[in-house]
Amino acid sequence: MNIGVLVFPGSNCDHDAYHALKHIHGIDTSFIWHKESDLGNVDAIVIPGGFSYGDYLRSGAIARFSPVMNSVASFASKGGPVLGICNGFQILLEARLLPGTMMANEQLRFSCKFINLTCRTNRTPFTSSVPTETILHIPIAHGEGNYFADDDLVKQLEDRDQIVFSYCDAFGNITEVANPNGSTANIAGICNETGNVVGMMPHPERAVEKQLGSNHGRFLFDSIDQYLTHSI
């Protein structure tokens, strides 16, 4: 099993993702530079957070045209698991591998703090063993995490089980107060229709050790570990 972590100029959570996968979960992990057009022998891809290309133009807008993204698109179309975290989520949106768009946080401030999350579906390779009754304690760190979807798209996401994570309060209630950035319907993460491409604003790779405040992020990496163990 081998997971590839993409690296763009301006990625800054690539080493955190590598650490979580390789050192915490013991999964063979390699970095893939954005100029590569060949993903090599990988079974899943993580697009990490950061500020690819300095967020010029729009977050993720330029990174999506990096050579590696063509390969990611074809990998995803064959059912390959892809997880985009924070800026990685923004890149997946710009690449149209996920629907909707990202706007500046409603309060116009960069927000870096632990939030509560509820996992809404176990059908993705990254959430298959996340306990849906557990309130996940995972940090966010973004200035543009205000997910926007119009009414039709929200309905589609709900009907097709594409909402993966929602911001909630400490008891799991999806309330306006628990929404840290103004995202439509408290959406924190979504997947494509087939469920193999997942994007999320919170950072599970920053929550893999209790000493750092939480290890709830491990549920996601355990999920992909188990998924790949059974599918390869």
Add this chain to the structure above:
Amino acid sequence: MQVDIIITLRESILDPKGKASRHALENLGFREITEVRIGKFIQLEIDTDDPGEARKLAEQACEKLLANAVMENYEIRIPDNA
């Protein structure tokens, strides 16, 4: 040939930067300013003398990269040909 592009958020999309600026202007006493929308201005230099061709290329650039059609509108202006 110079081509100017103005990108604005679609009407239906909340513009938090515009909203914050409007409030600041209101605090400064500009009570007549009832709305502020903030967008982007992009200037292209295109190697052609044909305004039609320049417009077509600028349009493609907007569709492919410069604007995000989900939330933005774009307007192409060719100053020499205005």
